[in-house]
Amino acid sequence: MxxxxxAAVLGFLFAVGTFLVLRRDVVRVVWGVSIISQAANVYLITxxxxxxxxxxxxxxxxxxxxxxxxxxxxxxxxxxxxxGFGTTAFALVLTYRTYxxxxxxxxxxxxxxxxxxxxxxxxxTDGGADE
Amino acid sequence: MSPPVAVIAPLLVVLFTAILTAVAHRSLRxxxxxxxxxxxxxxxxxxxxxxxxxxxxTLVYQLADWRAPYGVTIVAxxxxxFMLAFGSFVGVAALAFAVVYxxxxxxxxxxxxxxxxxxxxxxxxxLTGDIFNLFVWFExxxxxxxxxxxxxxxxxxxxxxxxxxxxxxxxxALMLVAIGGLYATVGTLNMADMAxxxxxxxxxxxxxxxxxxxxxxxxxxxFALKAGIxxxxxxxxxxxxxxxxxxxxxLAGVVKKVxxxxxxRLYFTVFAPADLGxxxxxxxxxxxxLAYFGPVLLVMAIASILLxxxxxxxxxxxxxxxxxxSVGQVGFIVLPLALAAFGIVAGxxxxxxxxxxxxxxxxxxxxxxxxxxxxxxHGLAKSALFLASGAIYDATGTxxxxxxxxxxxxxxxxxxxxxxxxxxxxxIPPLIGFFGKFLVxxxxxxxxxxxxxxxxxxxxxxxxTYVTRAWNRGxxxxxxxxxxxTRTNRTQVAVVVVLAIAxxxxxxxxxxxxxxxxxxxxxxxxxxxxxDAVNPDTTTSATSGGGHA
Amino acid sequence: xxxxRYGDDTTVIARTATRIVSPIIFVTxxxxxxxxxxxxxxxxxxxxxxxxxxxxxxxxxxxxxxQETLLHRDVEPAFGLPRPALAADYRAMFALGLLVAAGAGVxxxxxxxxGFAFLGQHDWLYDVKPLFKFHFASAFAFDLGVxxxxxxxxxxxxxxxxxx
Numbered sequence: 114m115x116x117x118x119x120a121a122v123l124g125f126l127f128a129v130g131t132f133l134v135l136r137r138d139v140v141r142v143v144w145g146v147s148i149i150s151q152a153a154n155v156y157l158i159t160x161x162x163x164x165x166x167x168x169x170x171x172x173x174x175x176x177x178x179x180x181x182x183x184x185x186x187x188x189x190x191x192x193x194x195x196x197g198f199g200t201t202a203f204a205l206v207l208t209y210r211t212y213x214x215x216x217x218x219x220x221x222x223x224x225x226x227x228x229x230x231x232x233x234x235x236x237x238t239d240g241g242a243d244e
Numbered sequence: 245m246s247p248p249v250a251v252i253a254p255l256l257v258v259l260f261t262a263i264l265t266a267v268a269h270r271s272l273r274x275x276x277x278x279x280x281x282x283x284x285x286x287x288x289x290x291x292x293x294x295x296x297x298x299x300x301x302t303l304v305y306q307l308a309d310w311r312a313p314y315g316v317t318i319v320a321x322x323x324x325x326f327m328l329a330f331g332s333f334v335g336v337a338a339l340a341f342a343v344v345y346x347x348x349x350x351x352x353x354x355x356x357x358x359x360x361x362x363x364x365x366x367x368x369x370x371l372t373g374d375i376f377n378l379f380v381w382f383e384x385x386x387x388x389x390x391x392x393x394x395x396x397x398x399x400x401x402x403x404x405x406x407x408x409x410x411x412x413x414x415x416x417a418l419m420l421v422a423i424g425g426l427y428a429t430v431g432t433l434n435m436a437d438m439a440x441x442x443x444x445x446x447x448x449x450x451x452x453x454x455x456x457x458x459x460x461x462x463x464x465x466x467f468a469l470k471a472g473i474x475x476x477x478x479x480x481x482x483x484x485x486x487x488x489x490x491x492x493x494x495l496a497g498v499v500k501k502v503x504x505x506x507x508x509r510l511y512f513t514v515f516a517p518a519d520l521g522x523x524x525x526x527x528x529x530x531x532x533x534l535a536y537f538g539p540v541l542l543v544m545a546i547a548s549i550l551l552x553x554x555x556x557x558x559x560x561x562x563x564x565x566x567x568x569x570s571v572g573q574v575g576f577i578v579l580p581l582a583l584a585a586f587g588i589v590a591g592x593x594x595x596x597x598x599x600x601x602x603x604x605x606x607x608x609x610x611x612x613x614x615x616x617x618x619x620x621x622h623g624l625a626k627s628a629l630f631l632a633s634g635a636i637y638d639a640t641g642t643x644x645x646x647x648x649x650x651x652x653x654x655x656x657x658x659x660x661x662x663x664x665x666x667x668x669x670x671x672i673p674p675l676i677g678f679f680g681k682f683l684v685x686x687x688x689x690x691x692x693x694x695x696x697x698x699x700x701x702x703x704x705x706x707x708x709t710y711v712t713r714a715w716n717r718g719x720x721x722x723x724x725x726x727x728x729x730t731r732t733n734r735t736q737v738a739v740v741v742v743l744a745i746a747x748x749x750x751x752x753x754x755x756x757x758x759x760x761x762x763x764x765x766x767x768x769x770x771x772x773x774x775x776d777a778v779n780p781d782t783t784t785s786a787t788s789g790g791g792h793a
Numbered sequence: 794x795x796x797x798r799y800g801d802d803t804t805v806i807a808r809t810a811t812r813i814v815s816p817i818i819f820v821t822x823x824x825x826x827x828x829x830x831x832x833x834x835x836x837x838x839x840x841x842x843x844x845x846x847x848x849x850x851x852x853x854x855x856x857x858x859x860q861e862t863l864l865h866r867d868v869e870p871a872f873g874l875p876r877p878a879l880a881a882d883y884r885a886m887f888a889l890g891l892l893v894a895a896g897a898g899v900x901x902x903x904x905x906x907x908g909f910a911f912l913g914q915h916d917w918l919y920d921v922k923p924l925f926k927f928h929f930a931s932a933f934a935f936d937l938g939v940x941x942x943x944x945x946x947x948x949x950x951x952x953x954x955x956x957x
Contacts, residue, residue, distance in 0.1 A: 134414065139406065146413040153420040160428040186427065189376055193420055195837055196383045200416070202950060203390060204409055209954065210394070211402040223403050249902070252911050259895055266888035308901075309910035357888075 119159045126152035139211060139218040143204045150197040154190045161186040250296045251305035251320045253289040254328065255367050257282065262360035272352050276343055279356040283336040286363070290332040294325045298760075302767070302777035304373070312373070313434035313780035319373035321774065322767035323513075323616075326760055327505045328370045330620045333746070334497040334627045335363050341631050341739040342490035345638060350395065350488075362388035362494065369502045373778055375426065375514075376433045378506065379419055382470070386412050389499060392491045393483050404486035411479050415469045422462040429455045435514050436778035439771045443517035457520050460533045463510060464540075471503030473578055474547040477571045484567035489634020492563065496570045497627030501619050504577055508612060511537055511581075512768045516588060530589040538585030545582055546699035548575030553706025557713065562633040562643045565714055566626065572703055573622045573669065576680070577615050579696055580687040584611025587691065588769075594690045597762060604769045607690050612765035614683035617758070620750065621668065621680035628665035628743035632658060635736040636718075640726040645714065650723030654730045659719050661740035666711045668747040671704065676751040679758070803853050811853045818846035829936045830916070831928075836936035840943025847944075848951050856952055880952045886945030894938025901931065 130152055133145025161183035212218050261282025268274040297303055302321040306312060320328075339359060346355050365385025372378050390412070394405035427433055430441050430450060441448045442456065469476040484492045515533040528536055552572025559565035586592065587607025593599050594606030601609045635658055636651065637643045652659040664675070671681035681704060688696035723730075750757055767773065822842040829835030850859060856879065901913035916930035 134410070142410055146410055146417070149414060150417040150420070153417040153424070156421055157424040160424045185433075186424070189424075189427075191837075192376075192380060196380070196387075196416075199387060199946075200383075200390075200409070200413055203387070204413065206950065206954060207390075207394060207402065207406055207409060210397055211406055214397070214399040214402045223406075247910055256899065256911070260899075263888060263891040263895055267885070267892055269884060269888065306910065308912040308914055 116159060119155065123152055123156055123159070126155065137220045139208050139220060139223075140205075142220070143201065143208055146204065147197065147201045150193070150201075154193050154197070157186050157190050157193065247305050247309070248296070248303045249305075250289075250293045251303045251318050251371065252307075254286060254293055254332070255318070255364065255371060257289045258286045258360055258363045258367055261286065262357050262364055265360060266354070266357035269352065269354070269357075272348060275356050276351065279339065279360065280343060282360065283339045287332055287336050290325075290328055293320055294329050296320075297322065297325045298763075302773070304778055311781075312778050313432050313437035316377050317373035317434060317436070317778055317780075318371050319436075319774070319778055320371055321777065322760070322763040323505075323508065323765075324370045326616055326764035327501060327619070328367065329760075330623050331366055331370065331498045331501060332363075334623050334743075335366065335494055337739050337743055338490040338493040338497070338627055338631065341493070341634065341736055342488070344733055344735040345490055345634055346395075346488055354391070355395070358388045358391050359491070359494070361385075362392065362499070366498050366502055370505060373435050374433055375435055375438065375510075376423055379416070379423055382419070382502070383416060385499060385502065386416070389491075389495060393487045393495075395488055395491065396486075401486040404482035408479050408483045411469065415466045418462055419466040422459045422466070425455055425459040425462075429453065429459070432780070434778070434780050435509070436775045437780035439514045439517060440775045440780065442515065443771065453518055453520050456515070456518055457533055457536060460511070460515050461536070464507065464537065467503045467506045467510075468544065469503075471500050471507070471574055471578070472571055473544050473574055474551050474571065475544070477548065477552070477574075480571055481564055481567040484570070484630075485561070485563045489563075489630055489637065492566075493627035493630035493634075496566070496630060497623040500570070500574060501623060504574075504581075504615065504619055507578070507581065508615065508768050512584070512588075512608070512612060513771055513774050516769070517771050532589070534585040535589045538582050538589060541578055541585065542582035542693075542696060545575045545579035546695065548572060549579065549699050549703035550575075550706070553703050553710065556710040557706060559710075560645050562636065562645060562648075562714060562718065563630070565645075565710060566629050566633060569669070569707070569710060570622070570626055572706065573618075573626065576684055576700065576703060577618045577622060579700060580611040580614035580618070580684050582611075583687045583691040583693065583696060584608040584615070586693070587611055592691060601762070601766045601769070604766070607687065608769055609762065609765045610683070610690060611687045612768050613758070613761045614680070614687045616761040616764050617676070617683055618680035620757070620761070621676045621747075624743055624747050624750065625665045625668040625677060628661060628740055628747065629669070631736070631743065632662040632665065632740045635732055635740060636662075638736065639730045639732045642726055645717040647724060647726055648718040649721045650719070650727050651730070652719040654723050654727050655732045655737075658732050658737045658740060661737065661744040662719070663715065664744040665740075665747055666715060668744075668751075670708050670711050674751045674754075675747055676754070676757070677747070679751060679754050807853050811849055815846050815850055818842060818849070822846065826936060826940050827933075830930040830932040836939030837943055839936075840940045841947070843940075843944050844947035844951070847948055851951060851955060856955060880949050883945045883949035883952060886941050887949060888945075890938045890941025890943075890945055892938070893941060894935050897931065897934035897938060900934075 126148055130145045130149035133141045133148060136142060136145070208218060211223070215223055217223065261278060264278050264282070265275050268278055293303075297320050302319065304312075304320075305318040307316040307318060310316070342355065342359065343351070362385055365381045365383070365388065368381030369378055369385065372381055390405060390409050393408050394401050423433070426438070429452075430438050431448065432438050432441060441450060442453065445453055465476065472480040484495060487495060511534060518533060519531050520533065521531055528539060530536075549572050552568050552570070552575060556565050556568035556572060559568060584607060587594075587605040587610070591605050592607040594610045598610040598613065599606030633643055636648070636655075639655065640648065642648065668675040668677040671677040681700075684700050685697065688700055822839045825834035825842065826836060826839035827834075829839065847859075859879070898912040901915075902909055902911055904913070904915070906913075906915040912935075914930070914932050916928065916932070918928050
């Protein structure tokens with residue numbers, strides 16, 4: 114039963130994410146991307162056959178270990194969350210920087226600016242986001 | 245027994261270089277020195293690993309002393325070290341260029357740590373034996389490259405980077421989905437263990453392999469995106485133009501090759517033995533992922549060659565031309581891979597020395613060898629060209645062909661380097677490019693595929709056209725105003741010349757290179773050898789892990 | 794020099810709540826860090842919590858409060874942009890954390906207990922009778938590095954973006 118519900122939730126999340134990625138507003142696109150990556154995480158969790166088994170923590174000494182769900186996928190998801198966190202933060206800062214440079218965060222208006230900015234990009238250096 | 249440190253030595257050296265340059269961010273002088281020294285030490289570590297692998301065969305390192313398939317395994321085999329060897333050379337050459345090219349403020353901001361972290365990701369991707377770990381190294385590499393692409397953070401750069409970042413984030417999510425699905429289907433993340441289980445699913449209690457085909461397609465899309473194969477190529481020109489020249493050189497010369505490596509490793513080593521039953525798709529025959537992969541990749545490769553070549557012909561900007569050219573050249577790299585897939589499915593043999601490798605189709609060995617040699621050629625030549633373009637931009641303030649002209653007169657050495665790398669791309673003997681193209685044509689001929697032959701021929705002609713055009717407009721003729729005032733930087737020119745010499749030298753002394761490439765191809769196709777080396781034995785007691793209670 | 798008051802633009806409720814909540818946040822973060830090697834917790838989550846605590850203080854009292862009254866530092870321009878001096882310190886912290894985490898992995902290569910393996914792990918249980926048992930895991934060194942990386946990285950982002 115859990116799997117069916119999760120499958121429906123996953124379908125919904127991927128749909129919402131895809132919808133947002135296709136919007137014109139860059140902030141929405143970033144939200145969409147982060148929803149898609151969260152959906153991928155939820156998907157990973159469902160791979161551990163959630164059959165009502167216990168959380169994968171063993172009491173001190175490891176005695177009397179109950180049947181647990183697969184702990185590996187949880188480790189994977191943790192890693193993926195950390196990575197997703199970093200990239201989302203970067204994408205948001207980049208969006209802000211784009212807004213500063215172009216005065217817009219509309220994808221179509223950004224694309225329209227291509228011709229006028231075709232000057233090899235002036236070498237104006239400054240930090241931007243560097244983490 | 246202490247594990248072979250040689251395997252992780254390159255990884256550790258470049259990781260610590262990255263960290264130490266970050267720690268030393270207050271002094272540019274120290275940071276530069278650390279960066280360059282670290283680069284040299286990295287080359288040394290790679291050379292040592294290369295020698296060790298050639299002498300002793302595949303080396304395996306179990307991180308944290310957790311045995312495969314439980315822990316993360318680092319594997320250095322002939323394929324990995326081949327890619328790593330030229331990748332590190334190109335990477336460090338571009339770094340040396342960057343030291344004199346990127347301005348001081350830029351270098352102080354964070355160029356060195358980011359660049360080295362990108363190399364960390366590349367090195368890790370080449371060496372890892374675990375599919376989730378591959379994802380993590382990809383992310384390390386990509387995160388650094390995101391920032392490097394937007395390094396100048398101007399209008400043009402932010403737009404290109406936004407596209408690049410969003411696209412790759414979606415790609416990463418897809419990769420995660422594919423990895424999760426594979427884990428659910430096969431029950432392991434270790435590549436060797438996965439190959440073993442795919443070859444004999446019944447022995448491991450795997451009921452169905454049906455999802456593997458779809459998941460492998462998703463993975464392939466992700467790798468094709470990284471490698472910039474048509475139809476996943478459209479981020480390439482904007483990103484390459486936005487990035488500083490040494491970064492473009494590293495992206496085209498090294499990072500792209502990671503996508504190629506992942507395709508070779510996963511498709512030919514891991515997925516190849518899987519029997520998925522007869523494909524129920526019109527136009528495909530055969531029973532493995534390769535049967536699907538071959539025709540699809542063939543179409544994509546030819547589309548890349550033609551589209552990249554045609555688009556490169558009428559570009560007015562050298563960087564633009566090089567970016568589209570690299571779309572086309574990647575087509576040349578994956579074309580023989582498609583033929584190799586045909587070779588395995590149909591069991592086509594090839595003459596010696598490719599047919600001498602026991603147990604696999606000779607065409608497959610020939611195809612993968614061609615892909616490796618072409619990767620080497622493209623890695624050296626294209627990075628030399630990007631760096632030359634950077635040096636020209638630095639000296640003249642433009643990279644537009646209509647404003648350049650007569651460079652050969654004003655900057656003869658730089659122009660010479662550009663010329664050698666360019667004809668390396670075209671494939672004039674005795675340069676490495678000739679052997680690359682020759683092997684691609686050879687594979688097409690052995691496969692008897694007129695389509696591949698025709699595509700490659702058309703691509704070769706297109707390459708000659710755009711290279712000639714760039715040379716005629718940019719380098720011959722009377723010097724224009726901007727060119728007249730040219731002052732090139734000696735170090736920049738020296739790096740270009742070193743890479744150009746490598747293009748010549750590797751071609752002149754081609755025998756050992758070919759031997760290494762054939763060994764690499766044989767390693768890629770030898771699934772059993774890979775499994776035996778890693779030895780993911782689950783039958784003995786659970787873990788031999790260190791102190792874990 | 795007139796004495797500046799910080800956080801005048803926030804409500805008294807927010808300021809008081811922050812005074813009470815932030816010590817709890819930091820203690821919880823440290824507890825999570827210390828138990829990370831065998832219970833839920835660890836460097837990342839502790840780091841995020843610490844960064845969240847600092848972010849709260851920045852929002853309520855402003856970054857200048859931390860910088861000037863707690864650390865006696867001035868806001869100095871870097872690369873022509875007015876950036877809090879703390880941003881540079883956070884970057885140093887980030888780099889140091891990386892060094893600690895990677896260093897912990899390398900140190901393990903020199904001890905038999907960890908199988909001479911990079912990132913190898915070992916743990917020691919000291920029985921300090923009759924008071925308590927002290928459990929030390931080498932994984933803690935790695936966790937500490939991760940903690941520094943996360944706190945440094947996040948606060949650097951917050952302070953740089955917040956300054957713009």
